[in-house]
Structure formats: structure tokens, C-alpha cells
Amino acid sequence: MRIFPRLGPAREGTALIELAIIMPVLTMIVLGLTDVVRAYMLKVHIEQVARTGGEYAAGSKDRIPDPAEIQAQLATDSGLPASDITVTRWLECDGVSQGDVQYCATSSQQPAQYISIDVQDRFQPVFGLINWGQGANSQLVTGHQTVRVR
Numbered sequence: 001m002r003i004f005p006r007l008g009p010a011r012e013g014t015a016l017i018e019l020a021i022i023m024p025v026l027t028m029i030v031l032g033l034t035d036v037v038r039a040y041m042l043k044v045h046i047e048q049v050a051r052t053g054g055e056y057a058a059g060s061k062d063r064i065p066d067p068a069e070i071q072a073q074l075a076t077d078s079g080l081p082a083s084d085i086t087v088t089r090w091l092e093c094d095g096v097s098q099g100d101v102q103y104c105a106t107s108s109q110q111p112a113q114y115i116s117i118d119v120q121d122r123f124q125p126v127f128g129l130i131n132w133g134q135g136a137n138s139q140l141v142t143g144h145q146t147v148r149v150r
Contacts, residue, residue, distance in 0.1 A: 035125040050143035053117035086118040113150040
């Protein structure tokens with residue numbers, strides 16, 4: 001009979017130890033990807049709202065909607081507050097911006113009227129694993145669309 005049993009590497013429990021070591025890393029990756037996907041979905045939504053505003057402005061052939069009308073329609077459709085939606089209208093005469101006026105100074109100038117829609121919202125990460133810099137806990141997400149309406 002042997003006094004010392006065969007001394008060798010013990011294999012029992014190594015899988016559990018390896019799992020305990022790698023599980024926090026895998027959890028951080030999954031949680032981080034969740035926030036990244038949510039941020040991307042918000043960006044797509046914001047861009048879609050801006051694009052919808054451009055379609056609304058360009059879709060009215062007989063009249064150009066007022067910027068306040070476009071802003072109110074987008075706020076209603078998207079659920080975003082109207083303060084996060086900015087609609088700007090301007091006129092260009094022969095390629096020179098004239099501001100928010102209806103007609104060019106002379107009839108010989110070529111008019112072009114534009115509407116620009118800017119939409120913004122803040123992304124709040126659920127898990128806060130992404131460092132947005134300077135201690136910020138949210139990130140501004142923006143969307144932009146410009147259309148020529150006349």
C-alpha cells in the first residue's frame with residue numbers, strides 16, 4: 001500500500017475557475033454592445049425624423065409649409081419635444097442667400113427656396129460603460145436634412 005497517492009495535476013473544478021475569470025469580461029462586452037446598439041438605433045430614428053420633415057416640406061407642390069407647421073408636425077409624429085426640432089427656411093437669389101424672404105429683389109434673379117431640418121436628442125446609456133469624455137453621462141445625437149422646395 002502506498003502512503004502518498006499519485007501526485008499529479010488535479011483537473012476537477014478548472015472549468016468553473018475559467019468561467020469565473022472570463023464571465024465578467026463577457027458581461028462587460030454584452031452590456032457595452034447593448035448601449036452601442038441603442039445609440040445607433042436612436043441615431044437612425046433622429047435621421048429618419050429629419051428625412052420625414054424634408055419629405056413633408058417637399059411634398060407640398062402648391063404651397064410651401066411654414067417652418068412652425070413642419071416643426072409641429074414632426075413633434076407630433078415623432079414624439080420628440082418641439083424644442084429639439086429646428087426648421088429654417090431661406091431664399092437664394094442667383095446663389096446668394098437672402099434669408100427668410102419670399103421674393104428676390106429683381107425679377108431677373110433666379111430664385112431657389114430651401115428648408116433645413118435639424119433634429120437632436122440626448123442618448124442616455126443604461127449601463128454607462130462607454131466614457132463620453134469630460135464626465136458627461138449623455139451624448140447629443142443629431143440629424144440633418146436640407147431640401148430645395150422651389
